[in-house]
Amino acid sequence: MEELxxxxxxxxxxxxxxxxxxxAIVYLYWVWAITGxxxxxxxxxxxxxxxxxxxxxxxxxxxxxxxxxxxxKAFKKVLQLExxxxxxxxxxxxxxxxxxxxxxxxxxxxxxxxxxxxTWMLVFIGLGLLLLAGIExxxxxxxxxxxALAGLILLCSxxxxxxxxxxxxxxxxxxxxxxxxxxxxxxxx
Amino acid sequence: xxxxxxxxxxxxxxxxxxxxxxxxxLSREKATFTSLRKALNLTPGNLEFHLKALEEAGIVxxxxxxxxxxxxxxxxxxEGVGELKEVxxxxxxxxxx
Numbered sequence: 001m002e003e004l005x006x007x008x009x010x011x012x013x014x015x016x017x018x019x020x021x022x023x024a025i026v027y028l029y030w031v032w033a034i035t036g037x038x039x040x041x042x043x044x045x046x047x048x049x050x051x052x053x054x055x056x057x058x059x060x061x062x063x064x065x066x067x068x069x070x071x072x073k074a075f076k077k078v079l080q081l082e083x084x085x086x087x088x089x090x091x092x093x094x095x096x097x098x099x100x101x102x103x104x105x106x107x108x109x110x111x112x113x114x115x116x117x118x119t120w121m122l123v124f125i126g127l128g129l130l131l132l133a134g135i136e137x138x139x140x141x142x143x144x145x146x147x148a149l150a151g152l153i154l155l156c157s158x159x160x161x162x163x164x165x166x167x168x169x170x171x172x173x174x175x176x177x178x179x180x181x182x183x184x185x186x187x188x189x
Numbered sequence: 190x191x192x193x194x195x196x197x198x199x200x201x202x203x204x205x206x207x208x209x210x211x212x213x214x215l216s217r218e219k220a221t222f223t224s225l226r227k228a229l230n231l232t233p234g235n236l237e238f239h240l241k242a243l244e245e246a247g248i249v250x251x252x253x254x255x256x257x258x259x260x261x262x263x264x265x266x267x268e269g270v271g272e273l274k275e276v277x278x279x280x281x282x283x284x285x286x
Contacts, residue, residue: 005284008277011212018216073218080215080270084277 012085019081020186022074024179027150029070031175033063038168092139102131118167119158125171126154146181150174193279201246202276206231207239211248211273214265222251222261248272 037059045052106128114120129151136144153174161167202208209229214220220228226236240263243249248269253259265273 001284004280008281008284011277015216077218080265080267083270084215084274086274 015081015085017186019078019085020182022078022081024182024186026067026071026074027175027179027182029067031172031179033067034168034175035172037063038165087140087142095135095139098135098139099132102128102135106131116164118164119161121164121167122154122158122161122170126151126158129154146178146185149181150178153177193282197276197279197283200272200276200279201243201248202272204239206235207243207248208273208276210236210239210243210263211265211269214249214263215270215273217264219262219264222263225263243269246272 037056041052041055041059044050044055103124106124109127110120110124114123129147131151133144133148133151136142136147154170157166157170197203202211206229210225213225213228222233222236222240225231226233229236231239240249240251244251247266249263250266251261251263254262
């Protein structure tokens, strides 16, 4: 019986690590996607001579579509693992709707306050992450301080804004920090 | 205790190999037949036998994907996750008794 108990604890530990890794992968996606979109846009406009605006628009659409596909898989897996680990018994009503609504709400608020594309991106993502952390607390009771921290970093960074490159760098920094914290936390448990 | 063991014996995941298959698949989006076979050190015939039983019970889903050559993929279903949760709870109870 003791061996069975130990084996079950080891399984739980492994599943919890996997859950956190799936949470981190979403942020890691944006670390390479945001920097990749910016870098690729520079290369295309520099060597092909297409306008930066249209290239950026196409690349953003591609990055978002890729993210939705990635997020769908990761979200399903996280929910399955949380069910097994007893963190969520049933999907709370309105949880997914609230998570989706965060982004149009953030976009509207960012459009009201941002003066250019870079600050719009920082406010949009920063506010979105803060709201996501709030929704997590409200619906599941879990304190996702890592996501909230990324949101705060992005929002606070708008005061020192110097250009779109700065916004790309800060976003990549915040996202890589959160994924690092997720994985570090998972390894410590 | 006896009730729990009776429920466990009736479950499609009551067999240790099938339980290991479900746990392996739970951590992954999907697994290829070959990776699953290698990870659990099973023969193709043995794995095929267990997968057939799990698929009939609705625990896993198998399908073919095409790349350089057709590959068989396996993934756990939501029903499978529910059953796995119950089995793990029973085992936790047994370990705690």
